[in-house]
Amino acid sequence: MSSVNYRNRNQPPSNRQLLILLGIFAAFTIGVIWLIGWIASSIVWLIPYSVEQQLGAVIVPVYERLAMPSPAQNTLNDLLDRLEAQLPSQRQNRDYKVLYIPKDTVNALAVPGDRIIIYSGLVKQAQSENELMMVLGHELGHFANRDHLRSLGRAVVVQIAIASIIGDIGSIGSIAVSGIETISNAQYSQSQESQADEVGLTLLQKTYGHVAGATDFFARMSQKQQLDIDFLATHPAPSRRVKEIQQLIKQRNYKVEQKQPLPSTLS
Ligand SMILES: [Zn+2]
Incomplete structure (x- = not known):
């Protein structure tokens, strides 16, 4: 052998x-x-919240320069406040605000520093307060899942995490600068979108007691795929999302009642 x-x-x-x-x-x-x-x-x-605030100090001014303080922005912030009041209590000590940017881009994004960027092009597409609330709630969902940090890009996130773990706080601002470019083009995965939709739907139900309008915006976007809409580049597969949201509504027995018209400052 x-x-x-x-x-x-x-x-x-x-x-x-x-x-x-x-x-x-x-x-x-x-x-x-x-x-x-x-x-x-x-x-x-x-990444601790204190580091997130430092990122915000670098990133938020970039968008603030583009934003337009206006009655529309105030109204969007009033709407956001109503959703925030429904967040779980441990998330309520955040300072979420909308920055309304007058630009035809049809998109919304969650950026570090607790800001939701809404372009006027998106508001022009909305036809009810409820569907706009679903979009805002969806963006709050991205914060809940920390997608707003992931949008800086993997390499930047790893650098920031390491810097905050070893206490190299001074370098965080300059690391963040290198991630600013990627934020507005960050592509989210199907599962990131689904999770954010779920948060949005839950907030819609808690705010109104029903979920009318939850799928309206995404359904309209899926009809307009031939147009150059940033929302579709960064938020994939709207028709599949509509189906998933409808399934959730059914599973949870949410009611669908009367929609609210858009506030006059937004229509
Ligand atoms: Zn999204």
């Missing part, structure tokens, strides 16, 4: 052995890539 083994060891490896080795190597590589992805998406939860 031992002589057979000895001889086998000196033979060139068979194709089968090579395939097994290759398979192990491929599985290992996939595992490492998955692990890096997992660490990068989990590390975002280690």
Whole structure:
């Protein structure tokens, strides 16, 4: 027996052995890539709120320069306040505000520093207060899931997390600057969108006692896919989202009642 083994060891490896080795190597590589992805998406939860505020100090002024203090912006903030009042109490000590930017872009985004950017192009598409509330609630959902930090890009998030863990607070501003470019083009995944939709739907139900208008905006966007709408680039698959929201409404037995018209400052 031992002589057979000895001889086998000196033979060139068979194709089968090579395939097994290759398979192990491929599985290992996939595992490492998955692990890096997992660490990068989990590390975002280690960034403390104080660091988020520092990021905001760098990022928010960039959008404030574009924003227009106006009756429309005040109304949007009043709407946001009503949703905020329904947030779980541990999230209520945040200072969420809308920055209303007069630009035809059809989009909304959550940015570090507790700001929701709403472009006038999006408001022009809205036809009821309820659907606008769903969009605002959806953006609050991105904060709840920390997508607003992920939108800085994986590399930037990892750098910020490391800087905050080792207490290198001074470098956070300059790291944030390198992430500003990516924020407005950040693409969210289907599951990030679904989670944000769920938060939005829950807030809509708590605010009105029903969920009329929840799918209106996304349904309208799915009809307009031929247009160049930023919302569709950063928020994928509106028709699939409409189906998912409708399923949730059914599962939870939410009622659908009368919609509220848009406030006059927004119509
Ligand atoms: Zn979104």
